[in-house]
Amino acid sequence: MEYSIKVGGKRIRPILMLCTANIYKDNYKGLIPMACALEMIHTYSLIHDDLPCMDNDDLRRGKPTNHKVYGEAIAVLAGDGLLNEAMNVMFDCCLQGSKKELKACAMISKSAGVDGMIGGQVVDIISEGKEISNEQLSYMHKCKTGELIKSAVVSGAILAEASEQDIKILSLFGEKLGLAFQIKDDILDVIGNASLLGKNVNSDKNNSKTTFISKFGLEQCKEMCRSLTDECLQLLDKIHGNIENLRNITVFLLEREY
Amino acid sequence: MEYSIKVGGKRIRPILMLCTANIYKDNYKGLIPMACALEMIHTYSLIHDDLPCMDNDDLRRGKPTNHKVYGEAIAVLAGDGLLNEAMNVMFDCCLQGSKKELKACAMISKSAGVDGMIGGQVVDIISEGKEISNEQLSYMHKCKTGELIKSAVVSGAILAEASEQDIKILSLFGEKLGLAFQIKDDILDVIGNASLLGKNVNSDKNNSKTTFISKFGLEQCKEMCRSLTDECLQLLDKIHGNIENLRNITVFLLEREY
Numbered sequence: 001m002e003y004s005i006k007v008g009g010k011r012i013r014p015i016l017m018l019c020t021a022n023i024y025k026d027n028y029k030g031l032i033p034m035a036c037a038l039e040m041i042h043t044y045s046l047i048h049d050d051l052p053c054m055d056n057d058d059l060r061r062g063k064p065t066n067h068k069v070y071g072e073a074i075a076v077l078a079g080d081g082l083l084n085e086a087m088n089v090m091f092d093c094c095l096q097g098s099k100k101e102l103k104a105c106a107m108i109s110k111s112a113g114v115d116g117m118i119g120g121q122v123v124d125i126i127s128e129g130k131e132i133s134n135e136q137l138s139y140m141h142k143c144k145t146g147e148l149i150k151s152a153v154v155s156g157a158i159l160a161e162a163s164e165q166d167i168k169i170l171s172l173f174g175e176k177l178g179l180a181f182q183i184k185d186d187i188l189d190v191i192g193n194a195s196l197l198g199k200n201v202n203s204d205k206n207n208s209k210t211t212f213i214s215k216f217g218l219e220q221c222k223e224m225c226r227s228l229t230d231e232c233l234q235l236l237d238k239i240h241g242n243i244e245n246l247r248n249i250t251v252f253l254l255e256r257e258y
Numbered sequence: 259m260e261y262s263i264k265v266g267g268k269r270i271r272p273i274l275m276l277c278t279a280n281i282y283k284d285n286y287k288g289l290i291p292m293a294c295a296l297e298m299i300h301t302y303s304l305i306h307d308d309l310p311c312m313d314n315d316d317l318r319r320g321k322p323t324n325h326k327v328y329g330e331a332i333a334v335l336a337g338d339g340l341l342n343e344a345m346n347v348m349f350d351c352c353l354q355g356s357k358k359e360l361k362a363c364a365m366i367s368k369s370a371g372v373d374g375m376i377g378g379q380v381v382d383i384i385s386e387g388k389e390i391s392n393e394q395l396s397y398m399h400k401c402k403t404g405e406l407i408k409s410a411v412v413s414g415a416i417l418a419e420a421s422e423q424d425i426k427i428l429s430l431f432g433e434k435l436g437l438a439f440q441i442k443d444d445i446l447d448v449i450g451n452a453s454l455l456g457k458n459v460n461s462d463k464n465n466s467k468t469t470f471i472s473k474f475g476l477e478q479c480k481e482m483c484r485s486l487t488d489e490c491l492q493l494l495d496k497i498h499g500n501i502e503n504l505r506n507i508t509v510f511l512l513e514r515e516y
Contacts, residue, residue, distance in 0.1 A: 001372070048338060053330035072311035073383045076334065077376055080306060080341065084371035087345045091364035094352065102360075106349035113342035114259070118335055125331045 001078045001085070003069060004043050008061045008198075012181075012253070013038040013152040019249060020156030020170060023241040031159055034093050034104065037086040038152055041112045044082035047075055049121065055207060062198030083112070104155035111151035120144025129208040137210055145185070146178030153177070166239055173235040180228035181253055183221050186211040188257070190218060196258045229254040259336045259343070261327060262301050266319045266456075270439075270511070271296040271410040277507060278414030278428060281499040289417055292351050292362065295344040296410055299370045302340035303379070305333055312383065313465055320456030341370075362413035369409035378402025387466040395468055403443070404436030411435070424497055431493040438486035439511055441479050444469040446515070448476060454516045487512040 014035030021028045050057040050065040051072060057065055067075035090105040110116060120143030123136065132140070153174035157167045186204065190213050194201050204211045212221050232250045236243045272293030279286045308315040308323040309330060315323055325333035348363040368374060378401030381394065390398070411432035415425045444462065448471050452459045462469045470479050490508045494501045 044338075048334055051331075051334065053334065073309075074380065076306055076309065076311065077380050077383070080302075080337070081372045081376045081380075083338065083341060084367065084376060087367045088364070088371055091360065091367050095357075095360055095364055099353075102349065102353055106346070106353055109342065109345045109349050113346055114339045118339045118342060122332065122335050122339075125335070 001081050004047050004060075004066050004078060005040065005082070007063045009039075009043070010256075010258070011039060012249070013042050013148060015249060016149065016152040016174075016177075016246075017156035017159075019245040020153045020162075021160035022156075022245060023239060023243060024157070024160035024162050028160070031156070033089050034101075034108075034155070034159065037089040037093075038108065038148070038155075040082045040086035040089070041108070041117075042148065044079040044086070045112075045117055045121070047079040047082070051075060054121075054125065055203065057199065057203060059194075059199050062195075100158055100161065104158045107158070108148075108151045108155055111147035116143050116147035116151075117145075120147070124209070127210060130210070132210045134215065137212070137215060141179065141182040141212075142175075145182040146175060149178035149181060150174030169235050169238050173232050176228050176232050176235070177250060177253065180225050180232065183212045183225045183228070184253065184256065186213045187218065187221050187225065189213075193257065198258065225254060259339050262305050262318075262324050262336060263298065263340070265321045267297075267301070268514075268516070269297060270507070271300050271406060273507060274407065274410040274432075274435075274504075275414035275417075277503040278411050278420075279418035280414075280503060281497060281501060282415070282418035282420050286418070289414070291347050292359075292366075292413070292417065295347040295351075296366065296406070296413075298340045298344035298347070299366070299375075300406065302337040302344070303370075303375055305337040305340070307379065309333060312379075313461060315457065315461060317452075317457050320453075358416055358419065362416045365416070366406075366409045366413055369405035374401050374405035374409075375403075378405075382467070385468060388468070390468045392473065395470070395473060399437065399440040399470075400433075403440040404433060407436035407439055408432030427493055427496050431490050434486050434490050434493070435508060435511065438483050438490065441470045441483045441486070442511065442514065444471045445476065445479050445483065447471075451515065456516065483512060 017035045017038060018028050018031060021031050046060060047066045049055050050060055051067055058068055059065065066078055070078065087109070090108065094101045094105055112118065120140050123140040124144060127136065127140065150171065154167060154171050157170045162170065188197060189201055189204050189211070192201050212224070216224070229250060233247060236247055236250070275293045275296060276286050276289060279289050304318060305324045307313050308318055309325055316326055317323065324336055328336065345367070348366065352359045352363055370376065378398050381398040382402060385394065385398065408429065412425060412429050415428045420428065446455060447459055447462050447469070450459050470482070474482070487508060491505060494505055494508070
């Protein structure tokens with residue numbers, strides 16, 4: 001568990017939660033345990049996705065994947081342990097908190113589950129080597145990556161007691177950001193630099209996966225990514241408050257090379 | 259997820275929760291979702307334990323194990339999905355409930371995690387083929403099986419608003435019952451009937467595992483199991499209320515042949 005958590009990563013989900021909360025609250029340090037729970041959930045999903053029976057990846061964040069270091073059994077259990085520990089942290093936050101903590105945790109938990117991340121991964125696995133429709137591709141990515149990114153943003157807003165109106169805007173922002181993030185991931189899998197990315201490139205093609213690239217081609221994907229980013233920035237402009245950090249992350253996610 | 263949940267099983271953990279609550283509350287139907295969450299956590303652990311990289315079992319509850327039917331990738335995800343769905347159900351119960359639901363859920367989540375079930379399974383895996391001390395064996399079984407059984411009992415008591423005094427007694431009861439349960443499991447793995455058990459026997463020996471049997475021998479294990487059951491029944495006698503169902507389950511667990 002410690003190995004995979006400490007091996008690095010962009011920490012996008014916890015950063016999104018904290019920066020969203022920071023629009024409404026100067027002191028967001030109290031939210032750090034919950035933000036860490038998000039990263040634990042993300043990290044568990046990477047450990048399980050990398051397993052030989054899934055994507056069979058040897059390299060992640062520039063280091064050998066968990067099962068390469070500790071073996072498959074411990075990798076499965078490290079993943080289970082991180083998901084469970086994330087829930088422990090969230091229940092503890094709820095015990096010390098109020099209804100808003102519970103709302104945020106229930107949402108995060110749902111976004112990680114069968115109607116979110118796990119559901120998306122199932123579609124990913126059963127679609128390998130098959131042609132899937134645009135709708136199936138969108139559903140897969142919305143669930144697999146989008147839901148947890150969206151819930152990172154929205155939970156930050158809930159925890160910082162944003163207005164219902166702002167939560168609606170940020171929910172749409174999170175949705176579009178999650179989609180842009182996944183398309184960018186697909187782009188980097190084709191044109192990215194393995195040593196910058198810290199993982200092997202062309203893994204989608206090698207695993208016979210349908211991606212945004214295989215559906216729409218590289219140029220159209222770049223255009224979709226830019227246009228989604230613009231929509232994200234326009235949504236942020238509707239929020240009253242200091243959206244500077246969230247704006248910077250949005251642009252960073254478009255321009256990132258890893 | 260549905261296949262493994264519906265394939266059967268004794269449903270001991272949810273029954274323990276509901277029967278404990280029933281000492282204090284006539285109508286315990288409102289607790290059924292939480293009881294189901296316990297069974298989902300137990301079932302996920304079985305799916306992952308049966309994986310080829312863990313105990314590599316083909317048969318569970320008289321049916322092919324999850325990965326034998328759906329393949330390893332889906333089995334990993336079905337396990338993840340059940341753990342996550344259990345947490346979704348628990349957060350929903352907390353949203354509709356009060357502090358006592360949160361306390362019960364936080365405890366159940368902890369008992370399933372790295373200081374409970376997952377921790378015990380890790381010790382189990384890394385001890386295969388090694389001689390382990392009595393202390394390590396006790397720690398392993400306390401965590402792997404004991405914690406979740408104990409939390410089934412104690413969560414039932416918390417949810418039904420038992421007194422602090424009764425919760426202490428039931429906590430000790432759950433601890434001893436969990437240990438008796440595991441010793442009985444070890445006994446059945448040696449002298450049990452595979453068709454009644456619905457799983458292969460001698461799997462511990464074949465996986466070179468240290469068990470209570472390999473440490474203390476069959477006869478002493480039977481004696482330990484009887485004496486723990488007696489202690490459990492004596493503890494129940496200290497509770498004011500109708501403990502008939504809990505008493506019957508305790509005796510059933512000692513005498514069971516599956």
